[in-house]
Amino acid sequence: MTDINQARILIVATDGFEQPELLVPLEQLRAKGAKVEVAAPDKTREPGVIVAWNGAAQPENWGEKVKVDRKLGEVKAADYDAIVLPGGAMNPDHLRVNQQAIALVKDFAAQGKIVAAICHAPWILVEAGLAKGRKMTSFASIKTDVQNAGATWLDEQVVTDQGIVTSRSPEDLDAFVAKIVEEVREGRHSRRAAA
Template sequence: MTQRAQGRKLAILAADGFEQIELTSPKEAIENAGGETTIVSLKHGTIQANKHREHGDTFKVDMTLDDAKAEDFDALLIPGGLFSPDTLRTNQKAKDFTSAFFRQMKPVFAICHGPQLLISANLVNGREMTGFPAIQQDLKNAGARVLDQSVVVDSGLVTSRSPEDLGDFNAKIVEEICEGKHAEQRQSVTA
């Protein structure tokens, strides 16, 4: 395996109820490319994954949002699942942490229901995106231009629909984190 992401640090923002494969597969892709990953959450201890609607494994939280700073990372991953994005979207620290990556022009990756956090942080207006079919109308209502394809890349913002798209999503994650900052990355534009 090539170590092209060596020295790159990926923050993975998740809470209880994230879709397990949407965290583990991108995490493995970055680590296999030589990068580092840090699981960031709301509380210390562990967070519970889901495998579809069943409980999955628990994962150790490396850092809480109280201690995490966007400037310490090169990119952000927001896994989906039914519950994690819904919890994070109502947490101001999660929204602020996510917004900081956009202000710092760093890549942000969101899959499945993960873009719900971006909606609540007012980060999708004018952006080309995708997400799980159930949230595509929510993205449109928030001002995004929604494309129904495996991966959509818009100036450092990378979104994907579901676990079936992880091959394409992971390849783009590694590519984008290696590219670094994107001058066109922005919080939002007027529609």
């Protein structure tokens, strides 16, 4: 059992993350006292930062830059209480083919730590073998992908199954963050290891 103001949380993303799906958890979890770090793969558009995709931006859709605290290859699940995976279509699509990212997510799950994914980020959970036999949600466009991976897909703001937290879209962010806080307080979860 870990109070949120004692928690260490890792957000893993790369260029093209959905802007509010990284910034809202980052800001809200830090405001609650958690130590939150952002990790990204070595290769990004600009050294030391990742750049959001912001569909509302004009004329170009690249949004805010977020400082990267750690390289993906430097982080270990043992050092954190939870991992948060923002969505957007590009970000999880790149991360689900990144073997370091998949291995890290599997390690969080194997250690019974909180794994939270929103929007398209459940693609990463599918790739890590964490969907089968679970209740999950996601952005509606990847519902079939999640179901084909063996999950029961629910159209709800936030779905939790043995410490795996999923949400649908930026509209669900407050519920998503609240559930991460609740799950961190509950502590480690027993679950089958990722395949």
